[in-house]
Amino acid sequence: MRVLMIGPARCVHGGISGVVNNYYEAGLAQKITLRYIGTMVEGGKFRKLWQAGIAFLRFLLVLWHYDIVHVNMASDNSYRRKSFFIRTAKRFRKKIVIHQHGGDFETFYHQEQDEKGRAQIRRVLSMGDAFLVLAPAWRDFFGELIGRERITVLPDSIAIPEAFEKDYDNHKVLFLGRLCREKGIGELLSSVPAIARQFPDFHLYLGGIWEDRDLERRAAQEKEHVTWLGWVSGEEKRDWLRQCRILTLPSYFEGQSVSLLEAMAHYCGIVATDTGGIPQMIRQEETGLLVPVKDAAALQAGLLRLLEDEALCRRLGCAAREKVTAEFGIEENMQTLLGIYEKVLGG
16 A cells, blocks of 8 residues: 555644654554655744745656655644645545544634635545544534544554553653643643642653743743753653653643553553543543533642542553553554555555
8 A cells, every 4th residue: 555644743642643653653654655655844934934845746757656645744834834735635536534533623614714715624624535533522523514424533643652560659740742831731830839838859850842922931930840841752751751750741732642542551540631532531530520610719629639649540550551452552553544545545
């Protein structure tokens, strides 16, 4: 099979790039003929526009050589960029796999588009021969747009690390992701003073890139209990996941989080918001704790509960490890993806 895959450049700090890199590390490029074209890079508007233009030219030059075009997209500008590639692939009669990763497409569709824009989105999304979503909740939403029978749930996946004995005798909490309002960083920082009063050794580690200067200043004011790690990846990220007792993800919306899967695989106690694809991974009181979106008090209470009760944190962390091993391993996911490719080719 010859697959031309597009999405953000593999060096971009974000979830889609992490998913794509996981596929490469798992050996997808050894099982099929695979080429990847990065359509977006980080930086200013001109740099992003230049990258999109160059990517489209590369796409046109090599498209004839491939059977399937696999489009990784989110919402907003990601959708707008990818719509050009989808239409072009359709004109060239290529098989198209649309892989929807975004957690806020519903807002983009209902609140930012008029009826003409919504109709255009439905036409573009209907051009896919297969439409992949990360969680059952998104099958329901996109099913209303293009037909539920056309949609396959393919959750994100990771390579499962070897088992180890985790130390829960600490009060370290980790966050990994974009450092912005939509990830719940404001609510998370609001919880720091009360938690620190109860646990003087409490420390919150923030791994990511700041996108909000006001939040960055607030974090700096809590430097006794908050440390910014910058963007962490590879062995450094795995080391923080091993060290920290809890991972929290208080997002306002979420497609599915690779960092959450990685935390589950490292036996972390989880406190996350009940939104998007998160409930597919975190079962309340079974593999973690779920709290309402934008509820700082509930987030604080959830964190305190796991910081106070080491046995509970251990039980939830071990159950999370079992769940991610059974349901979100990269090898099984990759075999499912190969089966989808075969199906769209009619084989």
